[in-house]
Amino acid sequence: MRSGRLLIVGILPILAACDPAPRTGPAPSRDPEPPSRETPxxxxxxLSREKSPYLLQHAHNPVDWYPWGEEAFARARAEDKPVFLSVGYSTCxxxxxMERESFENEAIAKILNERFVAIKVDREERPDxxxxxxxAVQALNHGSGGWPMSVFLTPEGKPFYAGTYFPPEDGRGRPGFGTLLLALSEAWTKDRAGIEKQGQALTDYLSSVGKPDGPTTVDAALLPAAASQILRRFDGTNGGFGSAPKFPPTMMLAFLMREGGDDPKAAEAxxxxxxAxxxxxxYDQIGGGFARYSTDERWLVPHFEKMxxxxxxxxxxxxxxFAATGNRYHARIARExxxxxxxxMTAPEGAFWSATDADSEGEEGKFFVWKPGExxxxxxxxxxxxFCAYxxxxxEGNFEHGSSVLHVPVWDEAREEALKAARQKLYAARAKRIPPHLDDKILVSWNGLMIGELAYAGSVFDEPRYRDAAVRAARFLLKECRVDGRLRRGWRGGVMSVKGFLDDYAFLAAGLLDVYEATGDxxxxxxxxxxxxxxxRLFEDPVQGAFWSTAGDHEKLIARRKDPYDGAIPSGISVACGVLLRVAAMTGDAAPRAGAEKAIGLFRDRLEQAAPAQPELLRxxxxxxxxxxxxVISGHxxxxxxxxxxxxxxxTWTPHRVLAFANGAPGEEAILPLLEGRSPAGGARAFVCREMTCAAPVTTPEELRALLK
Structure with missing residues (x-):
């Protein structure tokens, strides 16, 4: 949770009954599966002309949707209507x-079409x-937010009211979505000054959020203090950090593996x-892969979408x-x-699709859960x-309708190995069920993360399949996701029109560095x-330092952000700093290091005060x-x-490293200055340097391991 949220007190009396605070009480019942998209x-x-799977899911709603763009806002200005902005993603x-209950509802669609201009946005396509x-949603809702995101804007794009999911009808003393729309429409007519004041106040706040604290330096004292701060949140009973719902703490774990040192609590966490x-x-016990998060503190019942x-x-x-400890169980999970x-999740073109849904046949988790008889x-x-016992x-089940989510109450390596064939049989049987929806868009940033891991895992496990998959995906992105030298956000049946964001450049560059280390190419x-x-060139702030999330020639929005906080994916600023530090180490060029050092220093106070919110920047x-x-490995x-x-x-587990290969290729020393003076003419050798001090070259794996420990 980010600190310092602004809570704007509602100034529209007519909306007092429509407070979009987080829902309490039971979730609404699920409707039957909507009619097939083949028979709309x-x-x-x-939206039928868009590439986004999420927008295409709404292409046959009775709502007169617009994609994000000037056309929608021009109409809002011309007709003097507020804008309803709905943001989500296809596996949400x-x-x-909300689509089934409200956007397929003829009466609600009529209100939206007559009194608002409705815009639908895929958050994964337009993260900006x-x-x-x-x-804005979090500012108005005590720091809470989520998807679907429902925001009401002036024709200039200024938000004045916001929430997440709204039920279609009034109930439990709360207004339904239709009632809310009518109240907002009335407020737009009767209290325009109040709406504009609220919108301007929120816009001013959004322009101030994320501004750096000011230039300072980062020293070693910050790191153990940050690790201790994170470890204070460790759940010693169930694993993970904090309470339910629990999200995989990937970046915290990566930081602790590097900064836990000899602290047994860090290793235990x-x-x-x-x-756990x-x-x-x-974790999908028979198919592999992790779901988005656990709804409870025990990691038992997930939200079943896979990202x-x-x-x-x-x-x-x-x-x-596995690389650090030799834990074979962890190696098995990584491989699975x-x-x-x-x-x-791999497209025929070689890159990777985005996600699979939580729902199938109109029910969350139905594809994944089992009953004893099944x-x-x-x-x-x-x-x-x-199998059921293990x-x-x-x-009784642990999920809905007496079904059970597969889990391992008491782990036993021998029993798990004995049930391997059973898992394979159940996987084959499950494949006959109706599967969840697949979001088959290819996003550059997310692919960069997977490319980097496949390249690294290919080396750690000596598995050419993983390395080859990383190479194939990287070449696809470099060929198909650039237009006139500029990265695009992604690809789906053709390159997307949206230009790449900071995370697209940073994540792909990091992945390509991993591919180089895995291949020497x-x-x-x-x-x-x-x-x-x-x-x-595109994203750095040349005056203050750090990086904007959008390029200088990007569409002008109501705010331009520098965000060091990690979410489900690392902050683009953090990964950009990591790329620059690696490039600086491999070239000896001081400029990339200076850029990274300045960016990290700008956020030092936040790193000190809120370590769990930005572990990637801490790394x-x-x-x-x-x-x-x-x-440097020199040889042929x-x-x-x-x-x-x-x-x-x-x-070999080497937390902070850069790795290069001197093979005698023409001009390689000019291309990669770290190779200077490491000619392969002297035979196979390994050179290891740190802090401008180099050890004598070694010629055996045993000697090299000793240098790397």
């Missing part, structure tokens, strides 16, 4: 509920719009959290844990996650009983460095303060001695 009830609207359960207006998630219902970015980051956590991604029908009575499938180093330079601060190990590919050294360097 309503003619296609403007409550977005589906989502971030700005989510800040990492191990117990990774174990892998044994909980948040590419979660699985990329979690696979990295488990891979790093990556195999799931290659099997179920298990025994596949496995037989005896094997079925053994994975917590009971007659200078193509990926050149592309990563070029992207880093373009990233600085880059650790890289900055501790300094990297610079590793194919030479067994060289390959052994390269494999050792790639697989």
């Amino acid at each position: 009830l309503h003619p296609a609207n403007r 359960h409550w977005c589906h509920v 719009v989502d971030e700005i207006y989510m800040e 990492v191990r117990r959290t990774l174990d 998630m892998a044994r909980g219902g948040i 590419l970015y979660d699985n990329a980051q979690l696979a990295r956590n488990y891979t790093e844990s 996650v990556l195999d799931y991604v290659l099997r179920e 298990v025994e029908a596949v496995l037989g009575k005896d094997e079925g009983a053994a 994975y917590g499938v009971t007659a 200078l193509e990926f180093w050149r592309e990563a460095r070029a992207l880093s330079e373009e990233m600085v 880059q601060a650790s890289f900055l303060v501790r300094g990297p190990r610079e590793i 590919p194919g030479d067994p001695a060289y390959e052994r050294l390269a494999a050792t360097a790639r697989a």
Whole structure:
């Protein structure tokens, strides 16, 4: 949770009964599955021309939707109407509920069409719009927010009222969405001055949010204090941090693995959290892959959607844990996650799809849950009983309708191995069910995360399939997701029109650096460095420092943001700093390091005060303060001695490192200055330097491991 939220007191008396505070009480009942999209009830609207799966889900609503753009706001100005902005994403359960209840409702659609201009936005396609207006939702709702996001704007885009999910009808003393629309329309007519005052106050606040604290320096004292602050939130009973709902704390774990040092509590927090998630219902016990979050503190009942970015980051956590500790169970989980991604989330073109839904057949989780009879029908009575006993499938169930979410109450490695064939049989049986919706758009930033993990895991596990998948996806993005040299946000049946954001450049550059380290192919180093330079040109604030989330030539919105806080994915600023620090170490160029150091320093006070909110920036601060190990493997590919050294360097746990390969390629020293003076003519050797001090070159894996510890 971010500190310092503004709470604007409602100034519109007519809306007093329509306070969009977080819902309490039971969730609304689920309606039956809506009619098939192949036989829509309503003619296609403007959204039918879009690429986003989320917008296409609303292409046959009776609501007269516009995509985000000047056309919608021009109409609002011309007709003097407020704008209703609805933001969500295609695998969002409550977005589906609100669509069925309200946006397919003829009466509600009539009010929207007559009194508002309605805009629909895919938050994953337009994170810039989502971030700005989510800040408004949280400002008006005591820091709470979520999706679907419902925001009411002036024709100039200024928010004056906001919430999340609204039920269609009045109930439990609260107004329904139709009542809210009528009240807001009346306020627009009768209290325009109040609305404009509220909108301006919120806009002024949004312009101030995220401004850096001021230039300062980062020192080593910050890091153990930040680790202690994070560890104070550790749940020693269930693993993880904080209370329910629990989200995978991927970036906290990555930071603690680097800054926990010899603190046994840090090591215990990492191990117990990774174990608890892998044994909980948040993990797909028969198909691999993690769900978005757990609704309880025990990691038992998940919200069943699976996101590419979660699985990329979690696979990295488990891979790093194996590299650091040799934990074979964590290696197995990492492999299962990556195999799931290659099997179920990989496009024919080689890049990776975005997500799968929580719902199927109109019910959340139906695809994933089991009853004892269903298990025994596949496995037989005896094997079925053994499976149910181990994975917590009971007659009472732990989910809806007497179904059970598979989990491991008491882990036993031998029993789990004995049930491997049973898991495979149930996976095959489950494949015959109606699967959740697949969001098949390809986002550059999320793909960058997965590319980096596949490249790293390919080295740690000596698994060419993973490395090859990373290379293929990287080449697809570099070829298909650039127009006139500029990255686009993504691809779906063709490149998206939206230009890339900071996270697209930073995440892809980081992934390409990982691919270079996994392959030694200078193509990926050149592309990563070029992207880093373009990233600085487009996004860096040359006056104050740090990075804007949008480029200077981006569409002008009501605010331009610098956001160091991590969400489900790392802050773009944090990853950009990591890229620049790695590039600086590999080139000796002081400018990238200076840019990263300045950016991190601008947010030092926040790092000190709110460490759990920005662990990725703390990880880059650790890289900055501790300094990297610079590793060069010199020799000729194919030479067994060289390959052994390269494999050792790639697989050995080295928290802060850059890794390069001197193979004698023409001009390689000019392309990558770290290679200077490390000619392969002297045979296979490993060079390790740190803080401008180099050890004598070594020639055996054992000597290299000793230098890297």
